Amino acid sequence: MSQGPRSGLNAVSAALLAMSRHLEVRDVLKTIVASARDLLDAEYAALGVPDDHGGFAQFVVDGVSEEQWKAIGPLPRQHGILAAMLQKAEPERLADVREDPRFEGWPSAHPDMSDFLGLPIRYGDETLGALFLANKRCPKPQGGCGFTADDEELLSILAQHAAIALTNARLYERSRELTIAEERSRLAHELHDAVSQKLFSLRLTAQAAAALVDRDPSRAKGELQQVAALAAEAADELRAAVVELRPAALDEDGLVATLRTHVQVLHRAHSADVTFESNGVRALPASQEEAMLRVAQEALHNALRHSGAGRVEVLLDKRGAGAVLRVADDGTGFDPKAIRRAGRHLGLVSMRDRASGVGGRLTVESEPGKGTTIEMEVPGG
Numbered sequence: 001m002s003q004g005p006r007s008g009l010n011a012v013s014a015a016l017l018a019m020s021r022h023l024e025v026r027d028v029l030k031t032i033v034a035s036a037r038d039l040l041d042a043e044y045a046a047l048g049v050p051d052d053h054g055g056f057a058q059f060v061v062d063g064v065s066e067e068q069w070k071a072i073g074p075l076p077r078q079h080g081i082l083a084a085m086l087q088k089a090e091p092e093r094l095a096d097v098r099e100d101p102r103f104e105g106w107p108s109a110h111p112d113m114s115d116f117l118g119l120p121i122r123y124g125d126e127t128l129g130a131l132f133l134a135n136k137r138c139p140k141p142q143g144g145c146g147f148t149a150d151d152e153e154l155l156s157i158l159a160q161h162a163a164i165a166l167t168n169a170r171l172y173e174r175s176r177e178l179t180i181a182e183e184r185s186r187l188a189h190e191l192h193d194a195v196s197q198k199l200f201s202l203r204l205t206a207q208a209a210a211a212l213v214d215r216d217p218s219r220a221k222g223e224l225q226q227v228a229a230l231a232a233e234a235a236d237e238l239r240a241a242v243v244e245l246r247p248a249a250l251d252e253d254g255l256v257a258t259l260r261t262h263v264q265v266l267h268r269a270h271s272a273d274v275t276f277e278s279n280g281v282r283a284l285p286a287s288q289e290e291a292m293l294r295v296a297q298e299a300l301h302n303a304l305r306h307s308g309a310g311r312v313e314v315l316l317d318k319r320g321a322g323a324v325l326r327v328a329d330d331g332t333g334f335d336p337k338a339i340r341r342a343g344r345h346l347g348l349v350s351m352r353d354r355a356s357g358v359g360g361r362l363t364v365e366s367e368p369g370k371g372t373t374i375e376m377e378v379p380g381g
Helices: 005-020 025-040 066-072 080-087 149-212 217-242 248-269 286-306 336-341 348-357
Strands: 042-050 056-062 092-094 116-123 126-136 273-279 311-319 322-329 361-366 372-378
Touching: 005 025, 005 149, 025 042, 025 056, 025 126, 025 149, 080 092, 080 116, 080 126, 116 149, 126 149, 149 217, 248 273, 248 286, 248 311, 286 311, 286 322, 286 348, 286 372, 348 361, 348 372
Parallel strands: 273 311
Antiparallel strands: 042 056, 042 126, 092 116, 116 126, 311 322, 322 372, 361 372
């Protein structure tokens, strides 16, 4: 370690402390990559977490700008050097990765890389990810690698602690999922009790109205008004409980896949043409993904049930470190000010609350005869 034992140990200590501060998996991944790049003074660093389909479930980079990352395109597949790191429990230190026989090329927008140091992050027998660094910032020996044996040893130490931090983060998220599952069960029980009572009252009131309709029409009218009020209360309680349950698909598949599936179902179920497009959006904090999904569902519900739209477009786009959701329809539109004056809000209040609750913002553009566009932006992690 060229900086000397004291400064080197301080740097390692700072990196390990930084990793231990986070509980969200995505935050831990970002910290590992940034710490490795800083510790070994490399130009680029990346960490890929494999999925079960020959690709990466998550791929975090450091040293690449947002513009470059967007231009590079889809996440890489598990091939070449990346596959070797996932399959072997050995470091890879190369003077020029481009000359390795396993090198298979990069997208045209990919930054140029030469000297390379990579290794798997393993916990027991499980490979949690592939970590690599490229382009050591130092004079390089003729035909040699800028990364040294000391660098390799240091990265191995960091990777061992990274495996612990990543495993702890995964356990935390699984524990939280169990808590959510328990909360779902509790809400389902409360929902059953509350709605069952409302429906029982509604049935009795409807029976009373039926008995009165011939001999006392005015009283029957009052009972029917009560039926309508009870039905509305039951619907509100049902909706309030259901919208608080995070969909299992969102945990398993992520926001992009969940939204795409939701839109496909709506497209088949409605006469309107419902489309979905996503550009470069990667994993967001769980709370932001849930809020975006709920806003999309509410906006789609309004467009398909109330606007008479023939076409509804859903766009999920990357914006800085975050994302922007846009739901636009060509329906009848409305005057937002008139809606507020009439005491109606078409779910706009709840959508704004969801956006602001995760540090985002919601904008609504609409006017009679010109459709509606609802846009929600979140800052990312």
